[in-house]
Amino acid sequence: MPAFLGALDDAARIPGELQLQLINDMMRKIRRATRWFLRNRRSYLSPASEVELFAPGMRHINENLPQLLTGDALTEWETASQKLRTLGLPDELVKRVAHPADLYSGLSVVEAARLANQDINQLAQMYFALGNYLSLPWFANQISNLPVDNFWQAMARETYLGDLESQLRSLSVSLIRFKDDQLALDELIQRWSGQHKLLIVRWKSMVNELQAASGTDFAMIAVALRDLLDLAQASQHCEGLDSCPIE
Numbered sequence: 001m002p003a004f005l006g007a008l009d010d011a012a013r014i015p016g017e018l019q020l021q022l023i024n025d026m027m028r029k030i031r032r033a034t035r036w037f038l039r040n041r042r043s044y045l046s047p048a049s050e051v052e053l054f055a056p057g058m059r060h061i062n063e064n065l066p067q068l069l070t071g072d073a074l075t076e077w078e079t080a081s082q083k084l085r086t087l088g089l090p091d092e093l094v095k096r097v098a099h100p101a102d103l104y105s106g107l108s109v110v111e112a113a114r115l116a117n118q119d120i121n122q123l124a125q126m127y128f129a130l131g132n133y134l135s136l137p138w139f140a141n142q143i144s145n146l147p148v149d150n151f152w153q154a155m156a157r158e159t160y161l162g163d164l165e166s167q168l169r170s171l172s173v174s175l176i177r178f179k180d181d182q183l184a185l186d187e188l189i190q191r192w193s194g195q196h197k198l199l200i201v202r203w204k205s206m207v208n209e210l211q212a213a214s215g216t217d218f219a220m221i222a223v224a225l226r227d228l229l230d231l232a233q234a235s236q237h238c239e240g241l242d243s244c245p246i247e
Contacts, residue, residue: 057110057120071132112169127172142216167232174235191241199231
């Protein structure tokens, strides 16, 4: 954070109002990362050990984010990055500021790679491709933009984001088991989708309904997350892309 603030001070072309917005965005990322560790480590959190475990993977994701992101998430990242460069921010600072804060923060990717004992780059490709296929970045934005009137609604919103990230991590760990050099990632996802056609159709129908709605509320998000949980749990029981339990 001190290096981030120092770099902002050195970028003279950035208006004061925008500086405050960038600082608030960075603080939000730090809060979300802190909550991620508290949620996923609970009583056995060791900050020094976690930094050693996560730092290499997070650096890899940050340095290769343009090659990992796909779809709308990539477009949004490119737009945000270009805007910041136009304002005179150096590339190193642009990477920090434009890095996604919610679903694609990277922490869950590193954790999934650890759980699956897989290469971080392959797991990241799976994670981001699945997220794009299921429109999860859009869904995460709907959760982030939920208006809150009290402490409990704010906590519910953070819980929903944590649940969404957990389910995408579970899906990624389930599918990476079937990845090999002869099977392209897109083909793998299509074959998996065919095995879970009813659940996929139900999820995509839910997303379409949410996109058509005039607004999103907590009840709608809760119902949608339940459908996604069903898909994640069904995927865990697959022994192969052609041998999943009948839904």
